[in-house]
Amino acid sequence: MSQTCTATNPPLPKDSKPVSKVSLRINLSGNSALLGINWVAVLLVTLNLVAVFCKYYTSHPNAWGIIPQFELDGEKNIPTYFSSFILILSSILLFTISLVKKHERNKYTKHWRLLAFVFLYMSVDESAGLHEMFIYPLRDHFQLAGIFYFSWVIVGAAVVLILGLYYLRFLLELNPKLRLRMISAGMVYVGGALGVELLGGYYYDANGGHNLTYSLITTVEETLEITGVLILIHSLYSYLKRHLLKFTLQLGDEPQPGILKGDSNLLKQNSDYAEANKDLMAV
Numbered sequence: 001m002s003q004t005c006t007a008t009n010p011p012l013p014k015d016s017k018p019v020s021k022v023s024l025r026i027n028l029s030g031n032s033a034l035l036g037i038n039w040v041a042v043l044l045v046t047l048n049l050v051a052v053f054c055k056y057y058t059s060h061p062n063a064w065g066i067i068p069q070f071e072l073d074g075e076k077n078i079p080t081y082f083s084s085f086i087l088i089l090s091s092i093l094l095f096t097i098s099l100v101k102k103h104e105r106n107k108y109t110k111h112w113r114l115l116a117f118v119f120l121y122m123s124v125d126e127s128a129g130l131h132e133m134f135i136y137p138l139r140d141h142f143q144l145a146g147i148f149y150f151s152w153v154i155v156g157a158a159v160v161l162i163l164g165l166y167y168l169r170f171l172l173e174l175n176p177k178l179r180l181r182m183i184s185a186g187m188v189y190v191g192g193a194l195g196v197e198l199l200g201g202y203y204y205d206a207n208g209g210h211n212l213t214y215s216l217i218t219t220v221e222e223t224l225e226i227t228g229v230l231i232l233i234h235s236l237y238s239y240l241k242r243h244l245l246k247f248t249l250q251l252g253d254e255p256q257p258g259i260l261k262g263d264s265n266l267l268k269q270n271s272d273y274a275e276a277n278k279d280l281m282a283v
Helices: 030-057 078-103 109-128 130-142 152-166 168-172 176-207 212-243 264-276
Strands: 002-008 021-027
Touching: 030 078, 030 212, 078 109, 078 212, 109 130, 130 152, 152 168, 152 176, 168 176, 176 212
Parallel strands: none
Antiparallel strands: 002 021
C-alpha cells in the first residue's frame, strides 16, 4: 500500500482564516488485503481452539474475560465482528458489480443489487443475532427438539430455498468459472450455518452446550461460514479485477473531470472494453 499527500489552499471569503486542504491518495493492493484477511481468519480459528481447550482443561475457564473474546460461538466478541466485517465487505463488492452491470444495461443488475442487500442484512444479523429471535417462539409453539432444537434453521432453510429458486436462471447464465466459485461458496456457508447447526441442535438438546464436544461442533460450523464468505470475496474480487477498468472513491465538493462528471475518452474506453469482453460477461 502506498499513499501520497498534497496540500492546497483554495480561495476563501473575506474575513475567513486560511484552511489548508489535503489531497490524500491511497493505493491499496487488493491481493495483499485479501491475504491479510485470510490470515486473520486462520488466527481467529486457532485462538478459538486455544480458548476452548483452556476453558475445559485448565483452572482458568474465563481468564479474566480473555477467553470469551475469542470463542467463535460467542456473541459481541472479536470473531463476531470479524464475521460481520467480511459479510459487509461481500456486500460492498456485490453492490460494486451491480453498478458495473447497470452501466452495461445488464438484465441481472437487480439480482446483484439484491444480493448486496442480503449480505448487508447478514452482516447486521451476525452482530445483532436477529435470527435467534425465531428460536423460542417456534420451539415453544411447535414443541421442537432434536435437530430442530435451534428452530431458526426452519426459517433459514425456507429463505435459502426461495433465494435458490429465484437465482437459478441467474446462476445458469453466469460465467462458468464465477458460477462454480459462487455455488461452492454458498454450499460451504450453508453447510455450516444450517447443516452443522442441525447437528449442533441435536447434540445440545441431548447433552447441553457446556462441554468440549459441543464447542468443537460450533467451531466447525463457524469455520465453514467464514470459509464460505472468504471464497465468495475472492471470487467477486477476481471478477471485478478482470472486468472493471478503474474504481475511484472521491470525497470533496468539486468532482474531478472523468470521474464524476464523466470524461468522453474514458467513457469510450470503458465502452470499447465492455464490448470486447461481451462474450465473457454474460451476467
